[in-house]
Amino acid sequence: MNLKIAVLPGDGIGPEVILQAKKALYAIGEVYNHEFVFEDALMGAVAIDKTGNPLPEQTLNLCLNTDAVLLGAIGDPKYDNNPNAKVRPEQGLLKLRKELGLFANIRPIKPYKALIESSPLKREIIEGADFTIFRELTGGAYFGTKTLNEEGTHASDLCEYSEEEITRISHLAFKSAQKRRKKLTMVDKANVLETSRLWRKVVQKVSEDYPDVKLDFLFVDNAAMQLILNPKQFDVILTENLFGDILSDEASVITGSIGLLPSVSLGEKNALFEPIHGSYPQAKGKNIANPIASILAAALLLEHFGLTKEANVIYKAVEKAIEYKVVTVDLKPDSKFGTNEVGEFVSNFI
Amino acid sequence: MNLKIAVLPGDGIGPEVILQAKKALYAIGEVYNHEFVFEDALMGAVAIDKTGNPLPEQTLNLCLNTDAVLLGAIGDPKYDNNPNAKVRPEQGLLKLRKELGLFANIRPIKPYKALIESSPLKREIIEGADFTIFRELTGGAYFGTKTLNEEGTHASDLCEYSEEEITRISHLAFKSAQKRRKKLTMVDKANVLETSRLWRKVVQKVSEDYPDVKLDFLFVDNAAMQLILNPKQFDVILTENLFGDILSDEASVITGSIGLLPSVSLGEKNALFEPIHGSYPQAKGKNIANPIASILAAALLLEHFGLTKEANVIYKAVEKAIEYKVVTVDLKPDSKFGTNEVGEFVSNFI
Numbered sequence: 226m227n228l229k230i231a232v233l234p235g236d237g238i239g240p241e242v243i244l245q246a247k248k249a250l251y252a253i254g255e256v257y258n259h260e261f262v263f264e265d266a267l268m269g270a271v272a273i274d275k276t277g278n279p280l281p282e283q284t285l286n287l288c289l290n291t292d293a294v295l296l297g298a299i300g301d302p303k304y305d306n307n308p309n310a311k312v313r314p315e316q317g318l319l320k321l322r323k324e325l326g327l328f329a330n331i332r333p334i335k336p337y338k339a340l341i342e343s344s345p346l347k348r349e350i351i352e353g354a355d356f357t358i359f360r361e362l363t364g365g366a367y368f369g370t371k372t373l374n375e376e377g378t379h380a381s382d383l384c385e386y387s388e389e390e391i392t393r394i395s396h397l398a399f400k401s402a403q404k405r406r407k408k409l410t411m412v413d414k415a416n417v418l419e420t421s422r423l424w425r426k427v428v429q430k431v432s433e434d435y436p437d438v439k440l441d442f443l444f445v446d447n448a449a450m451q452l453i454l455n456p457k458q459f460d461v462i463l464t465e466n467l468f469g470d471i472l473s474d475e476a477s478v479i480t481g482s483i484g485l486l487p488s489v490s491l492g493e494k495n496a497l498f499e500p501i502h503g504s505y506p507q508a509k510g511k512n513i514a515n516p517i518a519s520i521l522a523a524a525l526l527l528e529h530f531g532l533t534k535e536a537n538v539i540y541k542a543v544e545k546a547i548e549y550k551v552v553t554v555d556l557k558p559d560s561k562f563g564t565n566e567v568g569e570f571v572s573n574f575i
Numbered sequence: 576m577n578l579k580i581a582v583l584p585g586d587g588i589g590p591e592v593i594l595q596a597k598k599a600l601y602a603i604g605e606v607y608n609h610e611f612v613f614e615d616a617l618m619g620a621v622a623i624d625k626t627g628n629p630l631p632e633q634t635l636n637l638c639l640n641t642d643a644v645l646l647g648a649i650g651d652p653k654y655d656n657n658p659n660a661k662v663r664p665e666q667g668l669l670k671l672r673k674e675l676g677l678f679a680n681i682r683p684i685k686p687y688k689a690l691i692e693s694s695p696l697k698r699e700i701i702e703g704a705d706f707t708i709f710r711e712l713t714g715g716a717y718f719g720t721k722t723l724n725e726e727g728t729h730a731s732d733l734c735e736y737s738e739e740e741i742t743r744i745s746h747l748a749f750k751s752a753q754k755r756r757k758k759l760t761m762v763d764k765a766n767v768l769e770t771s772r773l774w775r776k777v778v779q780k781v782s783e784d785y786p787d788v789k790l791d792f793l794f795v796d797n798a799a800m801q802l803i804l805n806p807k808q809f810d811v812i813l814t815e816n817l818f819g820d821i822l823s824d825e826a827s828v829i830t831g832s833i834g835l836l837p838s839v840s841l842g843e844k845n846a847l848f849e850p851i852h853g854s855y856p857q858a859k860g861k862n863i864a865n866p867i868a869s870i871l872a873a874a875l876l877l878e879h880f881g882l883t884k885e886a887n888v889i890y891k892a893v894e895k896a897i898e899y900k901v902v903t904v905d906l907k908p909d910s911k912f913g914t915n916e917v918g919e920f921v922s923n924f925i
C-alpha cells in the first residue's frame with residue numbers, strides 16, 4: 226500500500242514522540258512492503274513563531290491532500306496565561322478539525338494488564354473495563370460565536386448543535402456498539418441545556434435503526450462520577466464536544482497513564498491520528514516523554530486503512546515493551562529508559 | 576438563637592433524608608436551647624404535580640423571608656427522558672438559585688478515615704486529601720438564552736459571564752484559601768472559551784488583593800484527570816457553573832460515597848443547604864437512602880449561623896455512626912440499618 230501522510234509534530238514533546246511513531250511506521254513499511262511517504266508541516270505555537278499563523282495555508286492544503294494526518298501535540302504556556310493573546314496555538318487545531326470536517330473523535334479506553342497497578346483506581350474497579358468514547362468534534366461551544374465587549378467586562382460563548390451534526394456521529398457510535406457489547410450511553414445535561422435535549426431527541430430517533438443496541442442516558446455530572454465508580458458499565462459513550470473533552474481525559478486514568486492513549490478523528494474524507502496527551506512543555510527535549518500513545522496512534526492509522534495485521538504487530542510490540550518494563554518514567558518512576566529507547570524497542574520488535 | 580428555616584423536601588428520596596436532618600436540628604435545639612421553626616414547601620416534580628409550577632410563588636416567598644433554606648433533592652425520570660416536556664423540576668431549582676441570588680456553591684471534599692477503603696481510589700491517593708470547590712451558581716450556560724428552532728432541528732445555549740459575577744465569587748474563594756493552605760486553582764477552558772479567558776483575567780486581577788494566596792490555572796480536561804490522579808494537590812478550586820457541576824460530582828468519589836456530601840449555596844442575603852446527591856427515585860420509600868449528606872447539610876447551616884459548637888456535635892455524631900458502622904447499604908452492602916436508623920443514631924447521640 227502507498228500512503229501519503231501529513232505529519233504535524235507541533236509543540237513541546239510533540240516532535241520527539243511523533244518521531245517514534247514514524248520510526249514504527251517505517252519499520253512496518255519495510256517488513257510488510259508498504260510505502261509510507263511522510264511530509265512534515267507546521268501547526269501550533271511553532272507555526273505562530275515561524276509564520277504568525279497557527280495553521281498556515283500550506284499546512285492545511287497538505288492535510289487536505291494526503292491520506293491521513295499524524296499529529297503530535299500543540300499548546301504553549303506563553304499563550305495560556307495571556308488572556309489577551311489574539312492568536313493561539315489551539316486555533317490551528319480547531320481550524321484543522323473544522324476544515325477537514327473531522328466530526329468524530331474516537332478514544333478507546335482499556336487498561337493494560339501489566340499496568341493495572343499503576344492506575345490510581347483499585348484493580349477490581351478497572352479490571353475488565355473496555356469502552357470507547359465518541360466525542361463530537363466540530364460543533365458545540367468550541368465553534369459557536371464568541372463575544373467580548375469593548376470594555377473587556379462581559380464575554381460569551383455560544384453552544385450550538387443541529388440535528389444533522391448529531392445524526393452523523395450517532396450512526397458511527399451505534400455501528401461501533403453493534404460490533405461490541407451493544408450498549409450505548411448518551412451523556413448530556415438534558416435537565417438544563419437545550420442542546421442536550423436536542424441530542425437526546427435525535428439520538429433516540431437514530432436508535433430506531435439499531436434495535437439491537439441498548440440505549441441509555443446519563444447526565445454529565447453523574448457520568449463523571451460513574452466513570453470512576455464503575456467503568457465496567459460502559460461500552461460505547463456518545464457525547465458532545467466539551468463534555469467529551471472532559472470525560473475522555475478523565476477516563477484516561479483508568480488505563481494508568483494518559484501517555485498510553487491514542488485517538489482518531491474522522492471526517493467524511495479525512496482522518497487524523499494523535500496521542501491524546503498535550504504538549505507537556507516541561508518535558509520537552511528531556512527524552513522522558515512517553516511515545517507509546519503516538520506509536521499507538523500510528524497503529525490506529527494502519528487499522529484505518531485495513532492494515533490490521535500490521536497494526537496488531539505494533540500492539541504486540543507495545544505490550545511487550547510494557548511487559549518487559551521498557552517504559553518511560555510516567556509508568557515506572559525509576560526507569561532508565563527514555564522516549565528514544567522505548568521507540569527503538571518497538572521498531573526493533575517489528 | 577431563633578431561626579426560621581424553609582424546608583423543601585422535593586422529590587424521590589428528598590423527603591426521607593430531610594426528615595433525618597430535621598430530627599438532628601430538633602435535637603440540637605432542645606439540648607442547646609435554640610428555636611428552629613421549620614416551614615415545609617413544595618419544589619420540583621412534586622410541585623409540578625400539585626400546582627403545575629416547579630417553584631410556586633408561595634415557596635419562593637417563603638424562601639425569601641426565612642433565615643435559611645434546607646433542600647432535599649429534585650428531579651424525576653419522567654421529565655428527563657421527555658425532551659419535549661415544557662416544565663421540568665430543575666427549572667424550579669434554577670429559578671430559586673437565581674431569585675435568592677445564590678451565586679456561590681461551596682462543596683468541601685475530605686475522605687472519612689473509617690471509609691477510606693470504600694473509595695474506588697487507592698488509599699495512598701486519597702488519604703490526606705482536603706479541598707473545597709467554589710462553583711459559580713447563577714451564571715454560565717445554565718442561565719443564558721436558549722433557543723430551539725421551529726422545526727426542532729437546531730438548538731443553542733449561551734454561556735455568558737460578566738466581570739462582576741466572576742469577581743464576587745472569586746473574593747469568597749480567595750478568602751477561604753487564606754484560611755486554609757493558601758492555594759487557589761482556577762479551572763477553565765481558556766484555550767477555547769472566551770468566557771474562560773475573562774475568568775482568567777478577572778481572577779488574576781482579584782488575586783492581587785490576596786498576595787499570600789498562590790494562584791494557578793488548570794484546563795478543565797486536565798482538572799478532571801488531576802482530581803483522580805492526585806487530589807492532594809488541591810486546596811481551593813474555583814470554577815464556573817457547568818464545570819463545577821461536573822467536577823464536584825466527580826470529586827465525590829474521593830470520599831467514598833456521594834451520600835456523604837453536603838453543600839451550601841450562598842448569596843448576599845440568603846443561604847441554601849442541601850445534600851449534593853440527586854433524588855435517586857429508585858430508592859424512594861425503601862428506607863435505604865443515606866441521610867448523612869442531609870444531616871451534614873444541617874450542620875453546615877448551624878456553622879453558617881455561628882453555632883460552631885452545635886455543628887461539631889453533629890460532625891462527631893456522624894463520625895461515630897460511621898465508626899460503629901451504623902450506616903446505609905451504600906457504605907456497607909450488608910448493613911441492616913436504614914435511613915431511619917442512621918438518623919435515629921445521630922439524633923440520639925446529640
Ligand SMILES: CC(C)[C@H](C(=O)O)[C@@H](O)C(=O)O
Pocket residue numbers: 299300315318470766767796
Ligand atoms: C488543545 C485543546 C484545544 C483540545 C481540545 O479541547 O479539544 C485538547 O484538549 C483535545 O482534547 O484534543
Ligand SMILES: CC(C)[C@H](C(=O)O)[C@@H](O)C(=O)O
Pocket residue numbers: 416417446649650665668820
Ligand atoms: C439538578 C441539577 C439542575 C443540578 C445542577 O446541575 O446544578 C444538580 O446537578 C446540582 O449540582 O445541584
